[in-house]
Amino acid sequence: MKRGTVTEIQLPQIHDPRGDLTFVEGGIHIPFQIARAYYLYNVPVDSNRGGHAHRELEQVVFALSGSFRMKIDDGSARSEYWLRDPRRGLYLSKLIWREMDSFSQGAVCMVLASHRYDESDYLRNYDDFLQALKDKTR
Numbered sequence: 001m002k003r004g005t006v007t008e009i010q011l012p013q014i015h016d017p018r019g020d021l022t023f024v025e026g027g028i029h030i031p032f033q034i035a036r037a038y039y040l041y042n043v044p045v046d047s048n049r050g051g052h053a054h055r056e057l058e059q060v061v062f063a064l065s066g067s068f069r070m071k072i073d074d075g076s077a078r079s080e081y082w083l084r085d086p087r088r089g090l091y092l093s094k095l096i097w098r099e100m101d102s103f104s105q106g107a108v109c110m111v112l113a114s115h116r117y118d119e120s121d122y123l124r125n126y127d128d129f130l131q132a133l134k135d136k137t138r
């Protein structure tokens with residue numbers, strides 16, 4: 001059974017007394033063609049987000065400000081990552097179950113995505129996610 005993958009992505013930083021600058025270039029820093037960007041903000045500190053996987057979508061998640069936790073499940077192993085550095089992104093391949101919580105006050109989460117929004121790409125039920133993983137190997 002082929003599992004999804006999660007890896008950390010480090011972006012460049014131009015350090016300057018006037019303020020730091022980080023940039024993202026399509027085709028260089030992100031392992032897919034960027035079709036969409038979206039961001040979460042005004043997130044209550046006790047909020048739980050995510051709770052789904054994707055059939056095809058790949059994403060890179062950043063904490064542009066503040067911090068939050070990402071709980072990752074590839075169908076057999078679980079791990080968690082704290083995002084708190086705007087230079088560091090978390091790449092999630094397709095077929096990765098993710099949950100997000102422990103948002104700090106004022107946290108901003110930005111996501112770069114490989115496809116436009118498509119509700120039919122979501123696996124919002126954990127058993128459907130496991131089934132999709134099994135189907136992948138048939």
Ligand code: TYD
Nearest residue numbers: 036037038040048049050051052116117118
């Ligand atoms: P969802 O992806 O479930 O949020 P999260 O994983 O961050 O908890 O999306 C929440 C709602 O927003 C859902 O109704 C779909 C809608 N949405 C869009 O319309 N376009 C988008 O690009 C995204 C990411 C979500």
